[in-house]
Amino acid sequence: MDDIIELRGLAAGYGATPVISGVDFRVQPGEFVGIVGPSGSGKTTLLRTLLGAVRIMGGSAHVDGKVVGRGSRPSVGYVPQLETIDWNFPVTVEEVVLMGRAMDSGIWPWPRKADRRQMMELLERLGIAAFRHTHIRNLSGGQQQRVFLARALIRSPRLLLLDEPTSGVDIKTRDDVLHLLVDLNRDGVTVLLSTHEINAVAAHLPRVLCINHGVIADGPPRDVFTPETLKRTYGGDMVVVHQNGLTLVADTPHIFDLEGRVLEHRHVSEDAAVR
Amino acid sequence: MSFFTEPLAFEFFRRALLAATLVGGLTGLVGVFVVLRRMSYIGHGMSHAVFGGAVVGYVAGINFYVAAGIWGFISALLINQTTRRQQIAADAAIGIVTTASFAVGVAIISRARSITQNFDAALFGNLLAVTETDLLVIAAVFTFTIIVVFFSYKQLLFLTFDPDVAPVYGVRAGWLDSLFALVLAATIIASIRIMGVTLIAASLVIPPVIARLVTDRFAYMLFVSTGLGALLGFFGLFMSYEFDIASGASIVLLSAAAFAAVLAVVLIREWTRTGRLSIGNRSIGSAEREAMLD
Secondary structure (H helix, E strand, C coil): CCCCEEEEEEEEEECCEEEEEEEEEEECCCCEEEEECCCCCCHHHHHHHHCCCCEEEEEEEEECCEECCCCCCCCEEEECCHHHCCCCCCCEHHHHHHHCCCCCCCCCCCCCHHHHHHHHHHHHHCCCHHHCCCEHHHCCHHHHHHHHHHHHHCCCCCEEEEECCCCCCCHHHHHHHHHHHHHHHHCCCEEEEECCCHHHHHHHCCEEEEECCCEEEEECHHHHCCHHHHHHHHCCCEEEEEECCEEEEEECCEEECCCCCEEEECCCCCCCCCC | CHHHHHHHCCHHHHHHHHHHHHHHHHHHHHHHHHHHCCCHHHHHHHHHHHHHHHHHHHHHCCCHHHHHHHHHHHHHHHHHHHHHCCCCCHHHHHHHHHHHHHHHHHHHHHHCHHHCHHHHHHHHCCHHHCCHHHHHHHHHHHHHHHHHHHHCHHHHHHHHHCCCCHHHHCCCHHHHHHHHHHHHHHHHHHHHHHHCCCCHHHHHHHHHHHHHHHCCCHHHHHHHHHHHHHHHHHHHHHHHHHHCCCHHHHHHHHHHHHHHHHHHHHHHHHHHHHCCCCCCCCCCCCCCCHHHHC
C-alpha cells in the first residue's frame, strides 16, 4: 500500500534556519501516530509542513501521493491548537464547521443544502448538534475541540492532523477526545497528532514519534518510551514504569520526609521497569 | 421638525446627506473586517497617509482621487513590504510610513499657507465640500465592496477568523489580503470629504463594535454594522448642520454616544441576569480563554 505520508531527509522552518532537519518518516493509510517532544522541538512545524504552510528547505515531502508545496491540495483535515483561536470572534458552531467547506461550496455566501446536511450528520455524530447555533465560547473544552474536529472532518479527509488536541482540557475530556479519534481511525481516517501527553499517547496510540528538531525514535510506545530515548528527546531523566500492560512515564520524583523536606531528587539513568 | 426639514431644502445638504449615509454604511461594512482583523491602527494610519497624497496631488494639479489613490496604494505596499520582512513590527512600520506621509502633506501646507483652508475639509470633513463626483465615487466604492464581500464571504470569514488555518484549506490568503487592502484604501479615500482624515478611523471602528455588542453571529454583525453606520451618518449630518460643526466630528460624536448607550444597556442587562457588570464574550481585542483555564 502506498504511504499517505512520506518524508525523506526533510528540512523545514521559518527564516534561514530550519526548525526540523533530516526527518525520514512514513505513515501508511489507516495508521494512528502521536508526535511527542519538548516545546519548540518542531512538532507544530512538522504538522504545518505537511500542510504546505512551512517552507521546505531540503529533502522531500509527499502527502496523499502529492508533493507538498507545489500548489496541490491533498485531502487533509487540520485541527489547530485551540489556544490560537479568538474565542470572542462572533461565530457560532455551525459557522465554524462550514468554514471547512469554504472553498468547495460554490460562490454564494450561504451554504449548500448538501453541506448543511453533512454538517448536521457530523454534529450529531460528535454529540454537539444541540449547540449548532451556540457561540463557540459558550461551550466546554471538549465541545470546542469537537467543533474544530467537525470543521476538519467536513472535508471528508483521508488524513487528519491535530496539533495538541488534548492541551488545556481536563482528564475526562482528554479521554473522550482520544476515544473519538480512535473511533475515527477505525473508520479508516489516518490520524497524526502532536501532544505533550506522553501517557495518553502510551495508553491510546499504537505508534509514537519522538522528535527534537529531528526524529529521535519511532515505533510502538512500549519500545520507544525508554529512559534513554526520553532523555535524548527531552534532555532530562524520567521514570518509565510498565504495569498491567500499560506504559507510564513520570517525572523524576522528589522524595520527602515526614516533615515535607526533600530527602532526594531521584535521577533514573536506566529503565526502572516494574512488572 | 425643522431640524429635519430645513436643511433638506438645500441641494448641497441633500447631496451631502446621501454621501454621509453611504459613507456610514460603507465604513460600517468594511469596519467589521478592520476590527475583527485587528487592523484599526492600519485604518487610522492609511487615512493619514492618504492626506499626504491629497496635498501633493493638489499642488501638482492632479485629480484628488488619482493622487490619493496612488499614494495610498504605495503606502500600503510599503507597510506590507516592511512588515513582511519581519525586521520591523507592523505597528511600527505603519507609524513610520503613514506619519511620514502625513508629514509630507503638512510640510507642503506649511510652505504654501494659501492652501490651508482647502484642506480643513480633508482633515475634519465638510458637508459643503461634497460634489456630484464624490457621490459617484462613494456609490461605486460601496457597490464594489458589497460585491467583494458577497462573493468572497465564506473565504473572508474563514481568513478573518483563522488566518493561519484558512490557507491550509485552500483560501488564497495573499490574494484576499491584497483585495481587502484595496477595498480599505478605496473606502478611506471615498470617505475623506465627509469624515475627514482624522476621524475616519472612528467611523471604521465604532459601528462594528456596537454591532458586536448586540450579536454573536458574523453575518448579523455585517448587517447591523452597515445599517448602523448608515443611520449614524444620516443623523450625524443633520447634527452637523444644526450645530454648525464639522460633519466628521458630528458623526463620530453621535457614534460615540450610541456606543455608550448600547454598552450601558448591555451592561445593565448582564447585571440583572448574572449580577456582574460584564459584556461576556462580546469583547473585541482579547483572545484569552478563561473558560479553558478554569
